[in-house]
Amino acid sequence: MAIRGIGVQTKEAIDDACPEEGFRVLKEAGFSHVDFSLNKYMINKDIYQMKNSHFFDKSIEELKEYFRPHKEAAAKYGIVIGQMHMPYPAYVPQGKAELNDYLWNEMAPKSMQICHYLECPYIVIHGFKLAYFLGSEDAEWAETERFIHYLAPMAKDMGITICIENLYDSINGHLVEGPCCNVDKVVKRIDRVNEQYGAEVLGFCFDTGHANLVGIDFEYFLTRLGHRLKVLHIHDNDGIMDLHQIPFTFAKTRENKSSTDWDGFIKGLGIIKFDGVLNFETAPVLTSFPTEIKADVLGFINRIGKYFLDEIDG
């Protein structure tokens, strides 16, 4: 099986006022897939500040109507909505019960329904960050798993795979490993949940930027993960901040070689015969470059995707 296509986030690329124009630009840049940024409708920074956008107050019919132009535009340009990002966090420790109830009872199930409506096979969620309070990553996972069990029956009915992602946490500004960074635990958990439901309700989203921040060996992680890897968040950083930049951007020595182990990434995907989408989570790039060259930047991101594709499949 070969790589299925190259994708990019809809965030900063698709304007709700005229989705067709955004999809046209993405098509021209060469993308075959998009990662639908549902998380832009309830921004994480706002959620942490206890602000509720109330986007999900709409009925599911109203939400479908809201996203109908997106679906039609994607279809018109032959772009597949290959994956979606659910708003996160879905639970705020020390947050107001009202907000946490909303995230659980309104945002999450409606996200699943939107995902289904857009015929998107994968939805990425963030595991809860509770280890500080609960004492261990295992205890933290138990809470995330409770959330997964809540979503799993919906996922099974809708033919969607929920994907957990490797995340980071912060120790006074130093970014360290957060939920789902231990591949051996991840493998056991995914297999156990899927066995329980008799379906592939749970998979993994490997985030290259988050992995780079915490020095994860890409090849080791991907090789151990194997077929459980369903989607990718490809982006680069300086190993210090979560910058979501274009791969090969950063160097740390006078030799000026990339300080992110893209060779390990290519090798790892090759070994497991990854047949999904090479999806770039590089929305911040589109705001940092001038608008006038946005289409060129998208084209360049796509070119890197083609390079990866050739190297992996080659």
Add this chain to the structure above:
Amino acid sequence: MNIVCSAEGIAEVKRPRNGMNKFRQAGFDEILLDFNMLTSGIALPQKWDEVMGHWREWLEHYMEEAAYQGLSCRIAIAPHFEKRHKIPNMEELKVDLVKEFIQYAGKYGCKYVVVRPFEAATNDKSISVNRDFYLSLIEPARNAGVKILVVNAWRNYNGHYLRGFCSEHVQAIEFVDGLNKKAGEELFGFCLDTGICNLVGQNMYDFVVGLGSRLKSLYLYENDGVHNSKIMPFFAVNGTGSQLDWLNLIRGLRAIRFEGPAIMTFSTTLAAISPLLRQSVLDFAYKVAQYLEWQVNMETTLDRYASRVLFGAGNMCRAYMKCYGEKYPPLYTCDNNSSVWGNEFCGLVIHNPEDLKSLPQDCAVFICNTYYDEIEQQLKDMGIKNPIERFNDEFMPSFHFTRLESDAWKGQVK
């Protein structure tokens, strides 16, 4: 846990007396035998002959002085060179020196010898190269009566630190168990370099708990997560706190009841400070070491007594009851606030401190209030003869989602 402080930058190899004096004056009673102190500048041709010709006599002189000053030695650091040092025939030299040094470590009564691995381009290569290397140490270690401790390492990828040799605890366990199986006895253990864990942002709770009894020692130092420096614990600060995940590390060490020696080193901190201030730094380092030992050994201390009472009926008492109330149930708690005597807090009856006078002899009083000195003095003035211990809730196995603010906790008193 007992902390052994590195004397690097304090006790000079050729003239150790003054430095060891300072070391002892600060309160330390144990020295680390670090071979790498002897090889400073070895990459320079003019130093090579001097080091290779004299390291044995320097080592003997150093250890004679340690013995003279009553400093014991439990753990040694074997020779290690990095590729960037560009030392001729580095690999062969390291193997030969490590084997010879192990004999010296045994001679000086060391129980453990920490041996760093060779660097390699990939993790797979590092495992295969180092397996042969460590296996070659079986006989020297057996003859010397020491255990060899394997250490986790980073992999330098174009200037960025990635998880390298035995950086995942699953790899580390497999590696150490494999060596012991070959040796036919428990000749190998693990020394966790917490600075390396910090550089690659690892969850040290999982690492420590995963290693369990294989963990025999630790390197304790800080860095900012970016630069490979050796900073004194709690001093690699950003904003309002340290950038090392002490919470998960201490949680892990408490969970496995770690009792081994931990190597505290802070050569970068010392290098930045005037030699005139080094004694003060050492004095403070001793306090830091005591603090860390106290935190890690907290549960062991609770377990030491047949029964216990608490002093204090606030957040710290609440934290105690959340994490240790079931395993180490106190008889009661007490408080100086007479208005709450007889009431119940977190399942404990609040007593008048005067009631402590009738405690059974083997019952310890655990102070659950940061006014430790004042309360301890109060108890002594009352004539309490029971053991007095200090409990603390800075690093707990878990936390309540909210703290009781100011006097709000009193609302929870039934």
